[in-house]
Amino acid sequence: MTSLFPALTNAPANRPALRFGDRSLTYAELATATGLLAGSLGDAGRVAVWATPTLETAVAVVAAMRAGVPAVPLNPKSGEKELGHILSDSAPSLVLATPGDELPAAIRDLPRIDVTPDTTATATATSPAEETATDDDPALVVYTSGTTGPPKGAVISRRAIASTLDALADAWQWTGEDVLVHGLPLFHVHGLVLGILGPLRRGGSVRHLGRFSTQGVTRELSEGATMLFGVPTMYHRIAQSLAEEPELAKALGRARLLVSGSAALPVHDHERITAATGRRVIERYGMTETLMNTSVRADGEARAGTVGVPLPGVDLRLVEEDGAPITSYDGETVGEIQVRGPNLFTEYLNRPDATAAAFTADGWFRTGDMAVRESDGYVRIVGRKATDLIKSGGYKIGAGEIENALLEHPGVREAAVTGEPDADLGERIVAWIVPADPQSPPTAEELADHVARRLAPHKRPRVVHHLDALPRNDMGKIMKRSLSHD
Template identity: 75%
Template sequence: MSPLFPALAAGSTRPALQFGDQALSHAELATVAGALAARIAGAPRVAVWATPTLGTAVGVVAALLAGVPVVPVNPKTGERELTHIVTDSSPALVLAERGVELPPILAGLARLDTDVDHVTDATDVPGEADPAAPLPAEPSPEAPALIVYTSGTTGPPKGVVLPRRAVAATLDALEDAWQWTETDVLVHALPLFHVHGLILGILGPLRRGGSVRHLGRFGTDGVARELSSGATMLFGVPTMYHRIAEALAGDPALAKALNGARLLVSGSAALPVHDHERIAAATGRRVIERYGMTETLMNTSVRADGEPRAGTVGVPLAGVELRLVDETGAAIAAYDGETVGEIQVRGPNLFTEYLNRPDATEAAFDDGWFRTGDMAIRDPDGYVRIVGRKATDLIKSGGYKIGAGEIENVLLEHPGVREAAVTGEPDEDLGERIVAWIVPAQADAPPSAEELAAHVGAQLASHKRPRTVRYLAALPRNDMGKIMKRALRG
């Protein structure tokens, strides 16, 4: 297998990583990460305390160069969940920025500091490293690269074992879909303990031989600054793009910066159509969406040379097979923009297993196809429209199968609605009734339930109108901005 990071192996002098005033070229990263790799080689696994810093990126790259599986750890993880992750993955040591205080469950492990100024100082553990040594040989494509823990919405988080093959396949498929080259400069402010921020946002530019500028903390001023000074791509989650949309009316510099970007990409959750349209109207540029999961990495995307259609996640990436199935597991042949089915995928982008969970691994597949649990429809031209999660977003009301996502998009078009979520709850007559959870634009003057039902009924079929409306000051969200619908209860 060719190197996961060809530019590091070649000693490219192009910029690679920038976090604030700290920066490394590919050649410099090869030196510092190579030195750290020599010190951890042979370890069964390492945990990385994934702060949004240069040291985190160096630590992850070092482990990948050494062929040691990486367990990224969210610094905000609670004690019970963190204990489960550490106990389940059994890392031999932890990589962290110098001076960072670790919780007790990690403090008992051997520790290596990842600060760029200190990675060649081998005083923490025995053994000296030669910073000029050649990089290690590339491991097998099936060797584990990362073990990323899921959110654990239905039990303790599961460790998703991602092989090097899956990382390379996804990043190369995105090279094709996004026309991603070594001249691209990515800017983002995403956390570094999950697929979007770490694999796409850090490892993606490194594999392409390009560069990434991490903002540390999201802010529209930082986005405008970097896109105005050479950055060509922006990755974000819907919450970030919503804040951008809110700021555009009073910030012409931000609008100009976004207009100059080559690619604006949103992921990790659906970007409301309303925010799509506001950004397009103010900047002349369309945000594109892609669709993936921890277990599958990326499955689909709107292509850079395709139609940036709001409300869709594009078409399957190169090498990815995608099908929709009905409740019996039978494949749905229709490309009619109406028939809802569960997405199943297979291809080189898939994970190997859930760590220590052969039962869960077996249950996740249907004759080689991974059951995503996501519900979608397909347009006649193959574009995929996700309507929600099978467990929380598919509402069966009055004999109809209804996707929560399309109702949410219509609700967000109402001027009196700032945020919206739609769920189903038991109903003796309908089976399930549609419930709208609304954060009003003006807390003291929320739109009435009747007004919102009429608004939805005018845009969609009448059976998709919310039967109940509940008002909140804010919707519960996780670190990635995803709405936690399981926390919404009547």
């Protein structure tokens, strides 16, 4: 197939490509650095990338793609159990990391390559491996938390990445003149595929903040950046800061496009930002398994509470519980979103059972998200089909794996996990515990630390309730809807 990043060969050599803090690479430097690293990967099979928010992570992923080698981004905050599962499941042959990063025990036995962007040596601008790679070849294996059990590895093809980024270019009028600023992690689709690979495919520039701050957003949008990508937690903090930071409002007003994703942005935050800046935040809808499905278009109406219309090349339908398609566009009839198109993942790694269950007999992917369609085709998501997926701080978190971690604590006899609305996080994680010893139950802090060590800090419960028993039906299934947050 053609290169995923044609700008590595045809963009002006001195055009900025990546900037992290005070470190940056031009397109010529990025072509050299990634070409050299790609040449050292050979037929490495799969490679793990210790995905810190650094220049090295971006170079590592682009180099792997140029080498035709699938990259497995690893969340540096993953707990030992989660990380051990991902490594066992994906079986990478080596790990790419930033020099000086101390890796956890679970990964230290892997051969390691320290990514040192060498921009002085001579490297071929077009990798022979990339020239022979096909559209169907895997580019990434991104792990997503299911509602039960350990995370599953979604295999994402080169076609899926190219088609999603090109569809977004159409919807957002995204060009090589755009300069994107974001502060998202680089181990998931939003931060890595949209936030890093997106600008590079367009031949534009990305400025990564390292860590999100309103001051960083103000600085970059005041110095020529044209687009901002964020999650609702970030936009909530922006909305809260506008009154005290007049320069932030001015900077946001200069942006060509403000994009929010990963969860719904509350209408109140939409309104506060628009009132202060004159700009509307647009939302898009995607998943690890599907990349991007819909978006409000740059030339369309930025309607708060909706995720716009299907992207070019994406088919979307709503279905009833029995699978019957919903044909009405009345803004009221709720159905499950199902999608198909070149943007979809290939399979769950090593899980043919889960892959088969994720698709209908006629080839549509079951998203598990419930929505209505307005008369003009706009999609409005109203919730999850199940109650076990929690969207908190931009992350999609499976309740099942948190419950499993809680049950490993000696002070916990039974556990259930739900989400409840949170103005900052979108949803906060709530644990419902039946303690092993009611006279001496584990504290909320103890359980939060326990989960953070095993899984990741963002998966820790923010609230813990102690119960005498969990509500169950006749089959013994926990009835989460009976758990009250009052």
